[in-house]
Each structure stands twice: as structure tokens, then as C-alpha cells.
Amino acid sequence: GKTSFYMKCTGEEATSVSASMALAADDMVFPSYRQQGILIQRGYPMIEMINQIYSNKGDKLKGRQLPIMYSSREHSFFTISGNLATQTPQAVGWAMASAIKGDSRIAATWVGEGSTAEGDFHSACTFATVYNAPVILNVVNNQWAISSFSGFAGAERTTFAARALGYGLAGLRVDGNDPLACYAAEQWAANRARANAGPTLIEFFTYRAEGHSTSDDPSGYRSAQERSEWPLGDPVMRLKNHLIATGEWDEERQEKMDLEAAEHVKKVTKEAEANGILGHGLHHPxxxxxxxxxxxxxxxxxxxxxxxxxxxxxxxxxxxxx
Known part of the structure; x- marks a missing residue:
């Protein structure tokens, strides 16, 4: 009851956190509503994120956006839109402007696999190719477009990375639950864009472990075992296990880090709740x-x-x- 709803990114963290680490801090990002990891990676204060979710008096967007629809000019994070795929042509346009000005900054955008059926996405691909825009088009294939399996968006015919071929785009298909692979692919595309070699489309093959939002019940359209049986595993656990296997990490430090992270979230949440929660009356005039x-x-x-x-x-x- 403290907020209206929330969009989770559980299981898809690598597609935003690892990918954004491969970009320069001032490269412009045009996210969808599951890339909150980019803001965290770029050092955006967590209390600002929670204030926005509560639409309280501390919300910098003054309660005008749905929860999780963040915006931060200081962190080169374009305003999230609830209208699907609108960010893709905007990213291409920004990249074109950057190239025209002789700027070294590039643009990157994220879109769900279901949203690639939108006309905006196809316009973005056309303009990106024709104008050789320094842009990365990240397609997050998390298997589900709300309650529709990815096959309804064309996945049964071919991969989403294959859509790059018809436009003359460079196309990659990456294990989206491998943080190191996500980083490497995004870095390759970023270097390519910065070298004026053209745009890249990356399909991150990942999995939406939670419902579409907190108002969605995924048990109505997928099995209870699907999450545990997903063959590519959880990206956080995979990275942890990999680092432990290579001797760079251990269970003790992992437990300590998990506890510190949980305590930090609890502390910041209490601070944000002091500014008000949904319907509490503590909001902007x-x-x-x-x-x-x-x-x-x-x-x-x-x-x-x-x-x-x-x-x-x-x-x-x-x-x-x-």
C-alpha cells in the first residue's frame, strides 16, 4: 500500500548493470522500465529512486511519472516512457546529433523483445543505418511480453538479433545471464560506434524471473517451475560462482556484501518514507x-x-x- 506498483528486473540485472559499465559515464542512455540498474551503476542516489516510487514530497519529478519512470539529466539518463519503444528513435536522433556536432559520446537504448514489433523500433533501425548513427540498440529478450510468450513477437521464426540483417545493422546474440558476456558485447558495440563504424543491434537472451509488474500474476500464464528450470541460471549467482571458482571471491565476502546491501536498502527506504508514501498527504504542493x-x-x-x-x-x- 505504500506505492501503486513496481516493475522488477530480477533475472535481467546483467543486461543493464554490465552493459552500462561498458559505456562511458556521459554516454546518453535511453532505457525502458527495467533498466534501473543503470542508475545504480552510475551512482544515482537510491533515496531519489525510492522517493520517486512513493511520489512523495522528495520526488524530483513531482509525482508526474508512474513509479520507476526515472529521469536524470546529470546521469545522462533519458526520461523513461510508459509508451513502448518511443525511446528507440529518440536514441538514434540523439546519436545523429552527437555525430553531427563532432562529439565523442554515443547513445544506447534498451527495448523489450515484444516492443520490437512497434513501428518506432523499425523507424529507429532505418535511420540508424541510413545515417550511420553511433548508437547501440539493446533488445532485452526476457521471454515474456507481459503475458505473451516471445514467440508471439516473432521468436519462433528467427532470433531478434536476425532483425539487424534486413537493415544492414551489425547484429549480436548474447547470453544475457552472463554478466561478462554482456559487458564484452556492449563494449565491442560502443567501440565500434565511437570509431564511426556504425550502429549495432544486440539481443540479450535473458529471463524475466518475476511478473510483468507487481500488479501481474505470472502463475496464470507460466508454470511455477519455469524460473528454477531456466537453463541459463541467475546472472548474479553465475558471476559469484565464477569469481569463487577463479579464486577472486569467496562465500564469506559474498554474505557480508549481501548483508550490507540489504541493510543499506532498509535504511534508505526508511529515510524516503519520512518524506511520505502514496496517499499519505506528504507530496508536492x-x-x-x-x-x-x-x-x-x-x-x-x-x-x-x-x-x-x-x-x-x-x-x-x-x-x-x-
């Missing part, structure tokens, strides 16, 4: 709904704002922060 769109507020919105404030004052005399 009512008047802010008219701000931040126009440089100078038009006359009709000034009238609407004044009227709305008068009505609220009548209904709640002295009882609300307007």
Missing part, C-alpha cells in the same frame, strides 16, 4: 501541477490555477499546503 511546462504560464492556465486554488481553500480552509 497542489500549485506545482501548473509549473515546469511553459517558460511563462499562459493566461488560461493562470485562471485555471487561481480557480483551483480558490476551490481547494474553500473545501480545506487552512488545512493544505497549496
Amino acid at each position: 497542489f500549485r506545482t501541477m501548473f509549473e515546469d511546462v511553459f517558460e511563462e504560464l499562459p493566461w488560461h492556465l493562470k485562471e485555471q490555477s487561481a480557480q483551483a486554488i480558490r476551490e481547494r481553500e474553500t473545501k480545506f480552509p487552512g488545512g493544505l499546503d497549496l
Whole structure:
């Protein structure tokens, strides 16, 4: 009851965390709603992420976005859109502008495999090829587009990486649950883009371990055993086991790190809850709904704002922060 819903990325962490580590910190990223790992990797304060989920008075987006639809200009993280695939042509356009200006920065975007059926994605592929845009198109194939298996999006005919061929794009298909493979593929594509060798499409073959969102019940369309039987395993556990096998890590340090991470999340969550939770009343003043769109507020919105404030004052005399 503290927030409306949340989009999880459990099982797909490598496709965002490892991939973003292969990019420069100021490369522009155009994510979908499961790439919160990019913000964490780039050092975005976790309390800001939780404030946004609660839409409280500390939310920098002032409660105007759905939970997890983050935005951070300082971290070169473009605003997440709930409309699928809109970020793909935006990423290509940004990359084209960067190249025109002679900038060394590149763009990277993430899209789910189901969203590759959107017209925006195909427009992005066309423009990326025609203008040789320094962009990486990351397709996260997590097997499920809400409640539809990836086969409905074309996976039974061919791979999503194969879609690159028709556009003249370089295409890779990567084990998305192998953090090192994700890093290597993204680094290769980034170096290629920076060298003006063109755009790359990467299909990360991964698995959505949770439901589409907290409002979704995946038991209605997939078996209870599917998660445990997924052959490529969990990316976090795979990396841990790999590092232990090579002598770079051990179980004791893993347990210590897990505990520190859990305690940090609990601490920051309490701090964020002090700023309010959904429906608690601790949110941005009512008047802010008219701000931040126009440089100078038009006359009709000034009238609407004044009227709305008068009505609220009548209904709640002295009882609300307007």
C-alpha cells in the first residue's frame, strides 16, 4: 500500500548493470522500465529512486511519472516512457546529433523483445543505418511480453538479433545471464560506434524471473517451475560462482556484501518514507501541477490555477499546503 506498483528486473540485472559499465559515464542512455540498474551503476542516489516510487514530497519529478519512470539529466539518463519503444528513435536522433556536432559520446537504448514489433523500433533501425548513427540498440529478450510468450513477437521464426540483417545493422546474440558476456558485447558495440563504424543491434537472451509488474500474476500464464528450470541460471549467482571458482571471491565476502546491501536498502527506504508514501498527504504542493511546462504560464492556465486554488481553500480552509 505504500506505492501503486513496481516493475522488477530480477533475472535481467546483467543486461543493464554490465552493459552500462561498458559505456562511458556521459554516454546518453535511453532505457525502458527495467533498466534501473543503470542508475545504480552510475551512482544515482537510491533515496531519489525510492522517493520517486512513493511520489512523495522528495520526488524530483513531482509525482508526474508512474513509479520507476526515472529521469536524470546529470546521469545522462533519458526520461523513461510508459509508451513502448518511443525511446528507440529518440536514441538514434540523439546519436545523429552527437555525430553531427563532432562529439565523442554515443547513445544506447534498451527495448523489450515484444516492443520490437512497434513501428518506432523499425523507424529507429532505418535511420540508424541510413545515417550511420553511433548508437547501440539493446533488445532485452526476457521471454515474456507481459503475458505473451516471445514467440508471439516473432521468436519462433528467427532470433531478434536476425532483425539487424534486413537493415544492414551489425547484429549480436548474447547470453544475457552472463554478466561478462554482456559487458564484452556492449563494449565491442560502443567501440565500434565511437570509431564511426556504425550502429549495432544486440539481443540479450535473458529471463524475466518475476511478473510483468507487481500488479501481474505470472502463475496464470507460466508454470511455477519455469524460473528454477531456466537453463541459463541467475546472472548474479553465475558471476559469484565464477569469481569463487577463479579464486577472486569467496562465500564469506559474498554474505557480508549481501548483508550490507540489504541493510543499506532498509535504511534508505526508511529515510524516503519520512518524506511520505502514496496517499499519505506528504507530496508536492497542489500549485506545482501548473509549473515546469511553459517558460511563462499562459493566461488560461493562470485562471485555471487561481480557480483551483480558490476551490481547494474553500473545501480545506487552512488545512493544505497549496
